[in-house]
Amino acid sequence: MQPISDAMSLFAHQRAVRAFSDRPVDDETLRQVLEAAMHAPSSQNGLPWRFIVIRDPEVKDPLSSLYEECYAQVYGTGEPDRAAGREPWTATPVLIAVCTPAPNGRTSMMTGASVYPACQNLMLAARALGLGSVMTTLWRLKKDAIYELLAIPEGWEIAAIIPLGWPARPFGPNRRPPLEDYVMENRWTAGS
Numbered sequence: 047m048q049p050i051s052d053a054m055s056l057f058a059h060q061r062a063v064r065a066f067s068d069r070p071v072d073d074e075t076l077r078q079v080l081e082a083a084m085h086a087p088s089s090q091n092g093l094p095w096r097f098i099v100i101r102d103p104e105v106k107d108p109l110s111s112l113y114e115e116c117y118a119q120v121y122g123t124g125e126p127d128r129a130a131g132r133e134p135w136t137a138t139p140v141l142i143a144v145c146t147p148a149p150n151g152r153t154s155m156m157t158g159a160s161v162y163p164a165c166q167n168l169m170l171a172a173r174a175l176g177l178g179s180v181m182t183t184l185w186r187l188k189k190d191a192i193y194e195l196l197a198i199p200e201g202w203e204i205a206a207i208i209p210l211g212w213p214a215r216p217f218g219p220n221r222r223p224p225l226e227d228y229v230m231e232n233r234w235t236a237g238s
């Protein structure tokens with residue numbers, strides 16, 4: 047997929063990508079994507095995030111199995127298949143677990159409203175470089191097993207796991223309804 051340097055075009059072309067080529071993601075590219083996440087705004091500039099970069103099959107494979115269990119629980123069967131646009135995480139070059147503090151087991155509006163802009167920066171930077179990614183939270187159905195696997199300490203939560211790689215095939219812009227359906231002037235308009 048072609049890189050994108052025009053920001054307005056970037057928003058329209060950032061899409062959920064769930065199938066990747068076998069081409070590895072090099073360290074420098076990965077670094078650029080993570081640097082973009084670091085530039086996200088955060089409450090009191092607290093940078094309430096940590097990134098776990100997962101490439102080791104010993105971690106990726108069990109994580110992939112757990113994700114498939116969650117997927118089956120919600121959507122029934124539906125084997126992952128690269129050609130069909132959703133591959134198993136075993137085949138995904140990189141998974142990034144984005145962690146955020148949860149003192150006493152609780153996240154707050156402050157942390158949530160900070161960590162997700164970091165995720166979005168990461169995904170937009172990825173798309174600008176020609177990479178694909180997708181925000182995922184479905185795995186939270188197996189959160190306990192995943193936290194154990196990734197050795198997440200007390201007081202931290204994973205806010206998202208983001209698969210990342212060079213897309214298996216090119217794709218066009220995302221599809222959205224007309225803006226007018228989502229914007230009101232001055233007051234809430236009945237029926238909106």
Ligand SMILES: Cc1cc2nc3c(=O)[nH]c(=O)nc-3n(C[C@H](O)[C@H](O)[C@H](O)COP(=O)(O)O)c2cc1C
Pocket residue numbers: 060061062063064180181182183184185220221
């Ligand atoms: C909070 C959140 C959670 C999501 N969880 C998942 C997920 O667990 N698995 C998945 O494949 N996609 C997940 N997505 C991706 C959405 O399905 C995707 O952004 C949406 O369908 C729009 O896709 P598009 O940009 O390609 O049009 C999630 C997105 C968000 C914002």
